[in-house]
Amino acid sequence: MASLFQPLYAPQRTRTPTHTHPILLPSRSPSSWFPVTNRANIAAPHNPIKLNCFKTKASSTSAANMATEKQVQVFDSEEALSVSLAKYTADLSQKFTQQKASFTVVVSGGSLIKSLRKLVEAPYVDSIDWSKWHMFWVDERVVPKDHPDSNYLLAYDGFLSKVPIPPGNVHAINDALSAEAAADDYETHIKHLVHNGIISTSETTGIPKFDLMLLGMGPDGHVASLFPGHPLLAEKNKWVTFIKESPKPPPERITFTFPVINSSANVALVVAGAGKAHPVHVALGNGQEPEPLPVQMVAPEGQLTWFLDKDAASKL
Numbered sequence: 352m353a354s355l356f357q358p359l360y361a362p363q364r365t366r367t368p369t370h371t372h373p374i375l376l377p378s379r380s381p382s383s384w385f386p387v388t389n390r391a392n393i394a395a396p397h398n399p400i401k402l403n404c405f406k407t408k409a410s411s412t413s414a415a416n417m418a419t420e421k422q423v424q425v426f427d428s429e430e431a432l433s434v435s436l437a438k439y440t441a442d443l444s445q446k447f448t449q450q451k452a453s454f455t456v457v458v459s460g461g462s463l464i465k466s467l468r469k470l471v472e473a474p475y476v477d478s479i480d481w482s483k484w485h486m487f488w489v490d491e492r493v494v495p496k497d498h499p500d501s502n503y504l505l506a507y508d509g510f511l512s513k514v515p516i517p518p519g520n521v522h523a524i525n526d527a528l529s530a531e532a533a534a535d536d537y538e539t540h541i542k543h544l545v546h547n548g549i550i551s552t553s554e555t556t557g558i559p560k561f562d563l564m565l566l567g568m569g570p571d572g573h574v575a576s577l578f579p580g581h582p583l584l585a586e587k588n589k590w591v592t593f594i595k596e597s598p599k600p601p602p603e604r605i606t607f608t609f610p611v612i613n614s615s616a617n618v619a620l621v622v623a624g625a626g627k628a629h630p631v632h633v634a635l636g637n638g639q640e641p642e643p644l645p646v647q648m649v650a651p652e653g654q655l656t657w658f659l660d661k662d663a664a665s666k667l
């Protein structure tokens with residue numbers, strides 16, 4: 352089975368990790384941090400203040416996750432967001448790689464990959480024990496891996512080609528199968544990695560518990576390939592499923608389901624640009640939609656951290 356998940360391109364071996372222990376990273380605070388359930392406490396994005404975060408009941412449909420710890424950070428620019436996202440990811444990598452043999456990281460496609468650019472630059476890139484990283488995709492389009500719509504290709508070009516993650520630790524979705532078969536195949540592969548102890552599981556549900564999910568959000572409030580109003584939002588049993596009529600092209604995709612997303616130890620929602628201000632307003636402010644947006648259903652067992660630039664936060 353393992354050969355099915357080999358990346359199309361082997362990442363270049365241009366760099367050997369120089370540190371398997373932490374180095375001192377530059378400290379840089381986001382422009383503002385604020386708790387999100389009390390609008391009176393929301394600071395203007397430009398104020399360089401940091402307020403305490405707190406545990407709050409998220410607006411999730413997940414019964415399991417009654418107390419997602421949620422934190423919202425707003426940055427003056429996408430550049431500042433990218434620096435903070437690199438530090439956040441490097442810190443989690445350090446924490447998990449000190450504790451266990453693997454650090455399981457799930458990425459989305461879209462603009463998230465560009466926002467990860469600082470992680471593959473000094474000083475972060477050299478602080479990370481890449482040999483323990485295992486990479487997964489929260490969703491993938493059913494296209495060949497060298498197709499411009501491929502989330503794998505996007506991640507390869509912007510991230511994987513720049514870091515020495517072992518090729519066997521890159522768990523791409525099989526592009527030789529139909530959408531339905533690829534979803535089953537990926538779920539089977541994940542079960543295998545759970546069995547081998549690479550992926551942890553939730554103590555309460557037994558569902559895979561990834562260490563970190565790095566998610567983007569579409570202007571319609573979709574996350575992964577889970578779109579507003581779609582029946583897949585209610586999927587409770589499958590870990591990986593498929594869609595053949597995605598409202599955003601290409602139409603055929605496979606995606607993790609909310610039970611898996613919401614079992615995560617850490618989820619970062621990374622959102623930049625004024626075009627996404629409305630769903631951010633709905634999720635974190637007083638904005639209204641007739642039905643909960645997919646992004647509002649993200650409520651992990653662990654910690655949820657929003658990384659917003661000031662344009663995405665402009666309606667808060």
Ligand SMILES: O=C1O[C@H](COP(=O)(O)O)[C@@H](O)[C@H](O)[C@H]1O
Nearest residue numbers: 459460461462463567568569575
């Ligand atoms: O189609 C997709 O869109 C979302 C959002 O993309 P963005 O470019 O607006 O950030 C992405 O998170 C998802 O993985 C992708 O398949």
